[in-house]
Amino acid sequence: MKSGFKKWIGLALPACLALVVAMSGCSKTGDTTGASGNGNSAAPAGAKQEDKYDKLPKDVSISMFDRGQVSSDEGTYEENRWVKWIREQSGINLKVVPVPRNQAQEKLNVLVASNQAPDLIWEYDRNYIGNLVTQGVIQPIDEYIDKYSTSYKKYLQENPDLKPYISFDGKIYAMTTKRTISTIANHGIWIRQDWLDKLGLKTPTTMDELIAVAQAFKDNDPDGNGKADTVPIVGYTFGDVISAMFGAVWADWYLEDGKMKYGPTLDRYGDALATEKKMYDLGLLDKELFTDKDNSRTKQLWTTGKAGICMCQWGGGTVQVMNRDLMTNNPNALLAPLEPVSTKYGKYGTYQETPAFIYVTFNKNMKNPKAAIQYLDWIMDKGWFSLNFGTEGTHYKLVNGIPQKTDNDKFKKEVLYASEYGVLRPLIEKAEDWPIKAAQDPLSQKIANLEVKSLNTVLKNKFRRDIPYQPNVIEINEAKASIRKTIDEIRAKTVTQSGYTAEKALEDLRKEWKRLGGDKAEQLAQEWYEKNKSNFK
Template sequence: MNGIKAEYSTKIRIVLALALVFVIMNGCSNSKDNTASDTASPDASASGQSTEPATKKPKSKISVSVYDRGTVPAAEGTIDDNRWSKWINTNGPANVGFVPIPRWESLPKLNTLFASGSAPDLIFEFDAKIKNQFLAQKQFMPIDDMVSKSVEYKKFLEQNPGVKKLAMNEDGKMYYFGRVVGPTLNVGLVIREDWLENLGLRSPTTPEELLAVSKAFTERDPDGNGKKDTFGYHLSFIGGGVIDRMYNSGEIPDGMLLNNGELVRQWDNSKAALQLKKQLFDAGTVDKDFLTDKGEKALQDFVNGKLGIYGINNINAISVGYKNFETLRKNNPNAKIKFIPFPTTAYGSYSWGWEPIQMVAAVNAKAKNPQAVMDYMDFLTKDSTQLSLTYGVENEHWKMGEDGCPKQIDPAKSKAEVDYNGDFRIQANIGIGLIAKCAQLEKVYDVKIPLQKEYLDLLLQQAKPAYLNPERPFNGFTASGYNPALPQDLSALSASLTQSINDIFNKAIVSGASYSVDQAINDAKIAWSKGSGDKIEAWYKDWYAKNKDKIYTTAEIYKQYVK
């Protein structure tokens, strides 16, 4: 017994009495009622009820990044202080300090944190280019030794060798933690079908038709309100990216395309994409201030019924894609949308990229307690943790259904208390096991709710055949997240050249006749040449020649995951 010093006594009755007390107390402290549960209520500790064993080693402190999307309800707190951050600290092996990272500004934020020496111990990041840039700067440590001492994550790698293969760097060491997600409906292109009907138009299937429909949506009062207050298209965020992918110039590392068995720097694809963007801008079909819009303005235009063709992110998620559809319908009860394939160009037919296996996290090279980080990753990898973070607390947010999948008790409660926590469960393996089974769209959406059934039908009948189709693959020789990491000096060079070329292209879009696409491409080539872009080209060509047999190719990915 802690705090009690028992002295030797010849009085056997006292010894036996003390021994009996110890047994009783020890038995109580290890009873089922006082053992931490993987699905304990986030508020259990606040109520005074113990959720952890009476005897345990002190928890280590670690810092972990978390995307801040601005979606946490005010009643729930903030992204770094809410019921789920508290649940993780109550039930997990470490005391975690969460560091908010603005979702679409992670590179500048992480650059600032690394520069100041305050970057988190564990960094979650989807963007392979961002991760590879910091890897080239030697900001991440190898995780092989950590993983060898782990339990859950080590078992996960043994069961999913593809994750280990993709996590391996050219030096033969692993630097990233990964997850299995399978084929994903992520980004789509939606069009106001009721506007098409009002104007007697059909969905665009070519860039010329996309331009024509965008003009009609801008000029011909598609909503019938007697005002010229609508946009046909948008170039901010997803909108511009869709056009890049139409021309096979998106998700391509430094513009390097596979041609006749080798990687070469392409310019024609980028020129064609730039030409369409400039035509859309010059025709007045897009918001003139698109360069300052990180996507929020375009989203508001869409849900408020002022934008006709919209590149939409996370289309399969109830909390994002469906929520946007629900808001649109609330604001415009007669609105009808349709998912359309990206228009086909002279360069082919394509879709937005997806990765069946994602590398999602890395460990700061200066992390003081790598073992605590590994213990935390083990905790996140556990099925019970993933179940709780995905569905909430059993008997509070869900009960197990007859089909073996969690069923929400009160959808409104789950929406308010659970839906915002997606970035705490980035490690969740949504492509395998129970979560994969229960994450099927048919199980996620409630067909008894008419609007959900309508949206589900759109996903299954339109989006899925359009965006998960081997005849419309994503750009590149492999998924963007699997592209090679440039060495540090070339990575810095690539980042600088990419920014310079983007600035040149944006100047061409907004400058009218004073700065043509031909001028922009010529200036971009000059910038590439003067900036030693030939060194980047040479590195990619050499890398491909040495590694082409090891690449997880686009064709292989579609063959394995898209039936």
């Protein structure tokens, strides 16, 4: 092991030492308190009590987001080099159950309803985990962590601020690790700086200025091909970015004069809809905005240089690939991260995540929770690093203790898809490490430096989150789940149909919310807030 690697596994080493101590202690004391399962007398002093899970196969299944990133010659999400590596290194017979990323919760719900859900079900969304709790799909895991875990148990003791996020009704229902800065930052905005420069435009800072810039991108042929074929604004997070800049995203509760109110019922949400509609009516948005379910249209327009503003994510993953393809296709394209613009309500940042990362839960019907804990402890100790960075000498080399990509194309093909197999990761990062981690070719370095700027731009603009996490109450979850489809339908109708106003849309949303039990949900949300607010930082 190279000395520089030590700083990357500083959290894992204490866990390993703890394991050695624990094993040493077990060899001396044993377990003398329990009777054997076959009705015989208590085990002799010093004998280790048999664990019922030790006789079971070490089979564990886990859900996985299918993002379409596994090439055919790599295999599938179920079977590839990394799944094989996991089985060999962890000693666990892992089965992967992929679900499409943009339909993950719907597909998981189908698997649950048909009793085909995997042992480990994970999501980024705490609200969804709360739904699984209230439905009785998943089980508390306090006992499993206490009895079988070494690494994760120690990590949770060292990071007690994570406990409220994974606890429901006083019990722990998930395992998680802290988000890094690159995963706290989520949505972001990119703009063609070369288009701004060519048209002599200033960077927009208000919503009105943003609309004016988009109009200029539409009318003034910024790509210089003599055709009116540019699309000013694209983006697979477009609606979320707009509503975040108005401080009213669809999923969240807000404190209005000390009262808990649901985001889509607020005046601010109505104004966000009105802004989307105005942009659409002016021809500033792609007409396929609501039918581009797999984001292929957004990717096509951006990477071929036909779009001027992308409301997507701050960088990494899909966006990094999109930006790379754009700059490969058009080496003269200049990109810049764009700060969120202000509205009449002030300036709010784009969506950012809470401190807890992936929530890994245990299906109540799983056969071997001990094997699941052993697998997740292995991920914490060793697995996460290789699943994120690949193989040393093949995909990276260590530079000042930081894994530096040696071949971006090889990494993209062979490693990029593997990161989410490492569902727990005690990684600590700094924005200035990006150029060191990236491949050293000029294009990779250019993208890395752009992403440093983008990450800093996103993080300096605070996303409006009035409460640290959302209430988990059955009636509230049911009301929100029931109205979700209506919100999407009304938003699409508002934006695309000329005779349907944002004012009417907000009125209809409020009526539907009331019909679905919104008044009761608000009462329960208020009670929840009063009960829990002393725990909020």
